[in-house]
Amino acid sequence: MAEKEQDLQQVVEDALAEQKVPHVKFKGIDPKDIDIARLTKPSKETRQEWWGKGLTFLAIILIGILIVAIIGFVGMHGLATFIDDKVNIFHFLFSTDWNPGAGKNHVGAAAMIVTSFAVTLLAALIATPFSIAVALFMTEYESGKRVQLLQSVMELLVGIPSVVYGFLGLMVVVPAVRTIFGGTGFGILTATLILFVMVLPTITSLTADAFKAIPKELRKSSAALGATKWQTIYHVVLRAARSRIMTAIIFGMARAFGEALAVQMAIGNAVLMPYNLVSPAATLTSQLTSQMGNTVMGTLPNNALWSLALLLLIMSLVFNFLVHLIGKKSK
Known part of the structure; x- marks a missing residue:
């Protein structure tokens, strides 16, 4: 040195x-x-x-x-x-x-698995058209104060706690479903309507970002070839943003699949295989939140609930894997 x-x-x-x-x-x-x-x-x-x-x-x-x-x-x-x-x-x-509690031969989660997927898929199926329409309105047809108002509404929907959604579903949606379709009002349909509102801002925001990321040159080129506004949106914008829209839908499905409190308050919490949309049922998350405090650590009922949690964790990893897979394909 x-x-x-x-x-x-x-x-x-x-x-x-x-x-x-x-x-x-x-x-x-x-x-x-x-x-x-x-x-x-x-x-x-x-x-x-x-x-x-x-x-x-x-x-x-x-x-x-x-x-x-x-x-x-x-x-x-x-x-x-x-x-x-x-x-x-x-x-x-x-x-x-x-x-x-009755023994190892009575630990079957198929009803909750089916209900969880049914609620998630139906919520995403209903929310996707609305989300795409709102995102197109915000990016292709309007600008300024109206877009800012819509963004504020979406941010408000994101910030509302799950228990508030559940309470509104319990006081408004459940009676409405009971009046229109009969039954108790609890079931997959009620949970789907609540989740539809909850995943709407997530899918809308990500879809709007996907539309904004498309170069303006593509729109101008389409207009130069004589395409109308809607033809440009349908043949250029939607196709160019297709992979990102799929990513937005998967994120929305992940949000719906993991939602617990709002679903628990609206679905009925009956561990039965659903035979229609208005019969009481239970999802993986609703069973976890309602029963975890009633079991003793280390016993079969407690371990069975942890198995439901493990299944939820695996599904979360699957959703993340699908997002990365779609991202790689889009590149």
Whole structure:
């Protein structure tokens, strides 16, 4: 280290001695006044760079540990049903007999799985046309205050707590369904209508971003060829944004599939295979939220509920995988 400092000292002395341009000559500077140790130490900016990188990597490591811990914890408790309690996994997935307190032969989640997918698909099916229409209105037909008003409404819908949606469904939608279709008013139809409102802003916002990302040159080229406004939207805008619209729909389905409180308040919480849209039923999330506090840790009923949570986690990972798959195909 001393040899390097001596070499650097020699370089500085030579540079000062050989200056020949008058206006850049350092007058009054003695080579001995140059602090070589200070020149070789990391600068303030370099230390800030090190701190920034260190904090960034620390945050990434902590997030990774948190994700692994969540997956490991849910997986450990969810698999206990099949490892410790010896429940047949095919019986769990395809049987409709759900009464874990009666023994391992009564742990069948098929009714809740079917109901969860039915509610999710119906909500996405109803919300998608409305979301695309609103997104087209915001990006292709209007601008200014009307668009800002719609954006404010969408932000308001996102900010409303789930319990408020559930309470409105319980007080408004349930009586309306009971009056129109009969029955108790609880069921898949009621939960679907509530989820439709809840996923509408998610799909709309992502779809609007997809339309905004399309280059204006494509629209101008279509108009130059004589296409009308709607022909441009149908043949150019919608097709160019098709993959991103699919991504928006999947995000909306993920939101609907994981919704718990609002669905629990409107679906009836009866673990039965639904035979129509207005019969009481139960989803994976509604059963979890209503029963988890009534079980003892480590028992079969508790492990069975953890298995439902593991199934929800797997579905979340599947939705994320589909989003990445569609993104890769679009590129």
